[in-house]
Amino acid sequence: MTPGPENYKELLLFLTTAGVIVPLFGRLKVSPVFGFLAAGIVLGPFGLGALAQDVPWLSAISITDVGQITHLAEFGVAFLLFMIALELSWKRLLLMRRLVFGLGGLQILASTAILATLASLLGQTPASAVVLGSALAMSSTAIILPSLVEGKLLNTTVGRASFAVLLFQDLAVAPLLFMVTMLGAGGGTGLGAGLLYALAPAAIAVIAMAGLGRLIFRPLFKLVAASKSSELFVAACLLVVIGSGLITALSGQSMALGAFIAGLLLAETEYRRQIEVTIQPFQGLLLGLFFVSVGARLDLSEIIDNPIPTLGIAIGFFAIKAVTLFPIARLMGLPNRGAGELALVLGPGGEFALILIAAAMAGNVVPTEAGATAMVAATLSMIGIPLLIRIVGRGAAYARMDESLSAGLTPQHDDDPERVIVVGYGRVGRLVAEMLTRHGLRFLAIDADPVLVARERVHGQTIYYGDATRIELLRRCGIQSARALVVTLDKADAVESLVRVARSERPDLTIVARARDAVHATELYELKVTDAVPETIEASLQLSQAVLVDIGIPMGLVIASIHEKRDEFRKMLQSPDGSGRERHSIRAPQSETRLTRRSSSSSDAPEHPRDR
Numbered sequence: 001m002t003p004g005p006e007n008y009k010e011l012l013l014f015l016t017t018a019g020v021i022v023p024l025f026g027r028l029k030v031s032p033v034f035g036f037l038a039a040g041i042v043l044g045p046f047g048l049g050a051l052a053q054d055v056p057w058l059s060a061i062s063i064t065d066v067g068q069i070t071h072l073a074e075f076g077v078a079f080l081l082f083m084i085a086l087e088l089s090w091k092r093l094l095l096m097r098r099l100v101f102g103l104g105g106l107q108i109l110a111s112t113a114i115l116a117t118l119a120s121l122l123g124q125t126p127a128s129a130v131v132l133g134s135a136l137a138m139s140s141t142a143i144i145l146p147s148l149v150e151g152k153l154l155n156t157t158v159g160r161a162s163f164a165v166l167l168f169q170d171l172a173v174a175p176l177l178f179m180v181t182m183l184g185a186g187g188g189t190g191l192g193a194g195l196l197y198a199l200a201p202a203a204i205a206v207i208a209m210a211g212l213g214r215l216i217f218r219p220l221f222k223l224v225a226a227s228k229s230s231e232l233f234v235a236a237c238l239l240v241v242i243g244s245g246l247i248t249a250l251s252g253q254s255m256a257l258g259a260f261i262a263g264l265l266l267a268e269t270e271y272r273r274q275i276e277v278t279i280q281p282f283q284g285l286l287l288g289l290f291f292v293s294v295g296a297r298l299d300l301s302e303i304i305d306n307p308i309p310t311l312g313i314a315i316g317f318f319a320i321k322a323v324t325l326f327p328i329a330r331l332m333g334l335p336n337r338g339a340g341e342l343a344l345v346l347g348p349g350g351e352f353a354l355i356l357i358a359a360a361m362a363g364n365v366v367p368t369e370a371g372a373t374a375m376v377a378a379t380l381s382m383i384g385i386p387l388l389i390r391i392v393g394r395g396a397a398y399a400r401m402d403e404s405l406s407a408g409l410t411p412q413h414d415d416d417p418e419r420v421i422v423v424g425y426g427r428v429g430r431l432v433a434e435m436l437t438r439h440g441l442r443f444l445a446i447d448a449d450p451v452l453v454a455r456e457r458v459h460g461q462t463i464y465y466g467d468a469t470r471i472e473l474l475r476r477c478g479i480q481s482a483r484a485l486v487v488t489l490d491k492a493d494a495v496e497s498l499v500r501v502a503r504s505e506r507p508d509l510t511i512v513a514r515a516r517d518a519v520h521a522t523e524l525y526e527l528k529v530t531d532a533v534p535e536t537i538e539a540s541l542q543l544s545q546a547v548l549v550d551i552g553i554p555m556g557l558v559i560a561s562i563h564e565k566r567d568e569f570r571k572m573l574q575s576p577d578g579s580g581r582e583r584h585s586i587r588a589p590q591s592e593t594r595l596t597r598r599s600s601s602s603s604d605a606p607e608h609p610r611d612r
Helices: 005-027 032-043 056-061 067-086 090-095 097-121 126-136 141-150 157-184 191-226 230-250 255-266 272-296 300-305 307-331 336-346 351-362 368-383 385-395 403-409 427-438 450-458 471-476 492-505 518-526 535-550 555-573 579-587 589-599
Strands: 420-423 443-447 463-465 484-487 510-515 531-534
Touching: 005 032, 005 067, 005 272, 032 141, 032 272, 032 385, 067 141, 067 230, 067 255, 067 272, 097 126, 097 157, 097 307, 126 157, 126 351, 126 368, 141 157, 141 272, 141 336, 141 385, 157 255, 157 336, 157 351, 191 230, 191 255, 191 450, 230 255, 230 272, 272 368, 272 463, 272 471, 300 307, 300 368, 307 336, 307 368, 336 385, 351 368, 368 385, 420 427, 427 443, 443 450, 450 463, 471 492, 484 492, 492 510, 492 518, 510 518, 518 531, 518 535, 518 555, 531 535, 531 555, 535 555
Parallel strands: 420 443, 420 484, 443 463, 484 510, 510 531
Antiparallel strands: none
């Protein structure tokens, strides 16, 4: 049976919302997160959806079934953790262990204990109090991390520490869900033995995926990259993220944990930057869908009917978490400013609170009324996260924590301001890189040949696979802070495309490009390259220098005359009226034609179709 249009209504509404909200809020310089949350509230079953029974036509423009988008929205968190992991590595994760397990573990234990005690004093049973306390102790990975990234706070004290705590909370989801299941089942199995039995499959799945991933991921992407198919590369990226997430989900862990492990494994490969560029659009859309689903769950009637209890719980657990976290953060070495900012950011509730409370309500562990109020309070607090992070960003002093704590949390950016980007790493690109190294300059290379890239990575070179004509890849490789860009590709259209996007991104960037001939060099100068080096002219000059020296002309005079001639050619090629192109074609057509004809069989011909 062919699905009707109503089956795609929620998806179409979301795409329409994304198409309007992202550009609108971007123009207003407001985070799109606010827009997605507001859209979810307005279009959700407690907004326009609640009026659809009385006004039937409203059902066409409202989200009446949040469940249809919830499962897809969950991938937004998985994609986010995958992207974060690509900036880390196993070694850096080990360096994080004090903050992840120390700060994160103490935060969960202390917040749960205090909130559970308070819930018990308010009349909840011990089981219900423990579930509510542990659920409200969680924070929102899906909202906090992208908001920190957008506010350029991820590499500050609050950003690094927040990431460490959120990572531990994600690891704690499986044990907490098992606890809820055991409480709902009446505790028929010993808690210690039952917990071990439940976590064993998860541990096995994680270890197996980490081991197999090391063996499979690199060969998989090498095979896909060799096909030169962008569609297959996208498919491979989606397969890794979704597949790894489903594996851990089937074993009882969160999908985000599986995606995080996959990202850690790929962070050490040469495909990392191209994968980031490929996954970014999917992450943005799926996170937007997640925010819409969060807003759609907010029951405004609950707030209207019980304003004091709902708002009181939201403000109360936020204040308790913040006050509890501050001394723990100070104990772990964060400065006063950083500890205070961390307490504000992690104080609100999170998406896992909704999952834990819903499971507890289904198992009759938490009363329906208390669970519904807690879920609304958690959702209400989540809506305020972007605003809190903006406040933190405006007043942040970017205080630094102890380097022994922060070193492992720093994403491994390749943004050395003295670094030069070399695009194309065949014989020409390698020689340029060797000369840069000889003069003490760092470089980062990009090439589209997976075999070449893999070989150079083995030799310790900083090189990534990817299509450098995409500005997103250049940004990921740090073009904003690069000292220069050297283009050694041999395809004229690829060189021009790359120069065009690079110059648009950095008007002040030094760009030196390889040109096929004088005509191509003139075109590159029109695109505002700093220098274009035509192969034919340089070959002529080198031959001239060799013959003059060999027949006895003093080396100093020869070098001076060669430099003078090179400057003449450069001035002609840079001529804005095109006269340089015409003058050169008139003065040396025959030699240029012969050199061009011979270039395909010369010893300096490219090794590969691109570049070299």
